[in-house]
Amino acid sequence: MFGNFILATFARGNGDNMPNLDVDSFYREVGRLIRVERIKSGINQEILGSQLSLTRASIINLEKGRHRPSIYQLILIAEVLKTDFFNLIP
Numbered sequence: 001m002f003g004n005f006i007l008a009t010f011a012r013g014n015g016d017n018m019p020n021l022d023v024d025s026f027y028r029e030v031g032r033l034i035r036v037e038r039i040k041s042g043i044n045q046e047i048l049g050s051q052l053s054l055t056r057a058s059i060i061n062l063e064k065g066r067h068r069p070s071i072y073q074l075i076l077i078a079e080v081l082k083t084d085f086f087n088l089i090p
Contacts, residue, residue: 028065029090034077035063037088041081051080 038048038059045059052059052073061067062077069077078085 023068024065026090027068030069030074030088031063031065031067033088033090034081037078037081037083038063041083043081048077048080052076 038045043051045063046056048054049056049059054062058067062069074088075085078088
């Protein structure tokens with residue numbers, strides 16, 4: 001999936017070989033993947049938040065794509081969900 005996202009991004013480039021990233025769409029997809037993995041793990045938002053020292057509201061914002069997690073945060077999320085970090089990247 002990652003390759004498809006990057007290919008589509010470069011296909012919409014600005015003519016200078018620079019990607020025209022749709023950052024909002026990227027983070028919405030990251031959030032969707034976090035939610036999918038959380039549900040597969042059988043963990044609710046409150047427990048995930050507790051494990052990450054975040055509030056349930058913060059987890060909701062992550063899953064909606066309103067919060068842009070750092071790579072470090074994504075690694076921590078993946079560890080709590082017992083999944084590969086790359087499963088959280090579109």
